[in-house]
Amino acid sequence: MNIKEKDSLYVANTYGRFDVEIVKGKGSLLYDDEGKEYIDMCTGIAVNTLGVADEGWINAVTAQLSKVQHVSNLYYSAPQAELAELLCKRTEMKKVFFGNSGAEANECAIKVARKYAAEKKGADCNIIITLVNSFHGRTITTLAATGQEVFHKDFLPLTEGFKHAVANDIESVKALVAEGNVAAVMVEPVQGEGGVLPLTKEFCAGLAAIAAENDILLIADEVQTGNGRTGALYGYMKLGFAPDIVSTAKGLAGGLPMGACLMNEKTAGVLTAGSHGSTFGGNPIAAAGALYVINSLTDELLADVNKKSEYIFRTLEGKPGIKSVSGMGLMIGIETEKDAGEVIAACIEKGVIPLKAKNKVRLLPALNIPMELLEKAVAVILEAAV
DSSP states (O other): OHHHHHHHSSSSSSOOOSSOEEEEEEEEEEEEEOEEEESSSSSSHHHOOBBSSOHHHHHHHHHTTTTTTOOOSSSSSHHHHHHHHHHHHHOOOOEEEESHHHHHHHHHHHHHHHHHHHHHHHOOEEEEEETTTTOOOHHHHHHHHEEEGGGGTOSSSOSSEEEOOTTTHHHHHHHHHSSEEEEEEEEEETTTEEEEEEOHHHHHHHHHHHHHHHHHHHEETTTTTTTTSSSSSSSHHHHHHHSSEEOOOOOGGGSEEEEEEEEETTTTOOOTTTSOOOOSTOOOOHHHHHHHHHHHHOOOHHHHHHHHHOOOOOOOOETTTEEEEEEEETTEEESSSSOOOHHHHHHHTTTOEEEEEETEEEEEOOOTTOOHHHHHHHHHHHHHHO
């Protein structure tokens, strides 16, 4: 059997895979089992922050791999402590809990919010408001937080205590807060799986005001938007609000599984010994990769992300076959006249790998993608859209 046949026979049928087997890559180029070259506009769904096989990242990970691969959180580990310090200094947050995924980071954020509210206001104060079209993970609780019923229907009953407001409609948030017992509001700066829809600065300012007036925690879900993806270290920084809790994952460790929940001064003391944990969280190899990634996200690189973003918007908006372009930084959604799936298939045929979000073609290239490759990929997308 070939790899595709083995996959079909032995791997759970949870993915609608494209008919491509990726065997290697370098930077923003990928190669399949037949040697065909592709420009990577997906990066493993915003995971390979600096592209494939970045030399500095490989060296950082390999150096740690030759020392110790795992110690558990019963012992101190330099890469984990140094990464926590770096994240806190770059964000002005105070504490970090490390897990392995975005869902785990969001589970931690939810636990912190509910524990904080229970201690301050009583156990009945446990409602968390999220947004319609949000996506917060695939565990039973993060599915409940997700504001899309299509993800709910096969797994009922879900965890109770979540209500969904409308993105960029502050009155809908106020209405839910008025119902009482709200512990937190959790939002993605850009709704990725919901269609690459950014929040507005005005809406975020309104959220911050409501949170301050009612002692409600504000959680920024930066699983996909974080780690330079929006052209800022974290998306909330572009939108001008200061969350109490930040969750992130995906691109944090540049290709290794790692999630993190960052807590500010208000929430830093909520978790105590035994109140939460993770066997693999903060694994030294993943932490070494993440240290390299975060240190690589300089002001110069982030400025370049914004320049590339402006290029994509400028080149695509108003062109034949393009209905709209949305997003922030190098997290972009393209609404096409043709079915998005048809456009994506044509792009893959022509050697460009994008992905989909709702009815849109979604772009999540490496933050350091060379400009000549980006220009070539955008040209292919324009051609495929007509």
